Amino acid sequence: DAGVTQSPTHLIKTRGQHVTLRCSPISGHKSVSWYQQVLGQGPQFIFQYYEKEERGRGNFPDRFSARQFPNYSSELNVNALLLGDSALYLCASSLDPPSTDTQYFGPGTRLTVL
Amino acid sequence: GENVEQHPSTLSVQEGDSAVIKCTYSDSASNYFPWYKQELGKRPQLIIDIRSNVGEKKDQRIAVTLNKTAKHFSLHITETQPEDSAVYFCAATPTSYDKVIFGPGTSLSVIP
Numbered sequence: 001d002a003g004v005t006q007s008p009t010h011l012i013k014t015r016g017q018h019v020t021l022r023c024s025p026i027s028g029h030k031s032v033s034w035y036q037q038v039l040g041q042g043p044q045f046i047f048q049y050y051e052k053e054e055r056g057r058g059n060f061p062d063r064f065s066a067r068q069f070p071n072y073s074s075e076l077n078v079n080a081l082l083l084g085d086s087a088l089y090l091c092a093s094s095l096d097p098p099s100t101d102t103q104y105f106g107p108g109t110r111l112t113v114l
Numbered sequence: 115g116e117n118v119e120q121h122p123s124t125l126s127v128q129e130g131d132s133a134v135i136k137c138t139y140s141d142s143a144s145n146y147f148p149w150y151k152q153e154l155g156k157r158p159q160l161i162i163d164i165r166s167n168v169g170e171k172k173d174q175r176i177a178v179t180l181n182k183t184a185k186h187f188s189l190h191i192t193e194t195q196p197e198d199s200a201v202y203f204c205a206a207t208p209t210s211y212d213k214v215i216f217g218p219g220t221s222l223s224v225i226p
Contacts, residue, residue: 045216090158100146105158
């Protein structure tokens with residue numbers, strides 16, 4: 001049984017560019033959450049989607065957006081990249097929303113903004 | 115807003131000793147408290163979790179206790195082994211929001 005997968009593994013962008021990160025949840029999981037993890041810190045919540053609807057949003061600027069598709073996969077988009085956006089972006093999936101069910105993390109996408 | 119504090123930030127123990135990590139949360143409506151272990155360069159892995167209707171849960175060498183009145187919960191690792199060395203994160207999930215708030219992490223080193 002495949003776990004949560006994310007693509008790409010690594011990404012290098014320059015300031016001002018935009019980026020799209022992708023996540024495929026565990027089969028049968030309907031909830032996907034996105035986190036940003038800066039080196040040496042805990043994951044910071046960005047978005048949570050359940051059944052294709054946004055159910056939660058963290059304290060991130062409008063440059064960050066996401067969506068969930070009918071097959072429950074998800075994309076995280078970041079516009080007008082800043083140096084401070086360099087981080088590991090983690091996706092986590094669960095059967096139901098994380099308030100009621102266990103989340104499992106993907107391997108992450110390492111984004112470097114130059 | 116919601117906040118989770120975690121102490122200590124670093125912890126060094128001798129192999130075979132016990133390790134305790136403590137967390138406090140701000141949102142009294144939180145009802146789910148997972149603990150994750152993250153090894154260098156790897157994804158966070160769930161090691162144990164507890165819900166608000168339970169005061170203690172144990173899984174082999176790992177146990178978690180929850181005090182809802184005081185809004186704090188703790189991770190206990192007994193008979194530590196070198197492979198327990200990693201960063202440990204506690205987290206809390208407020209029922210009013212579908213999000214998981216993580217603590218800043220504890221770097222545990224188990225010295226052989």
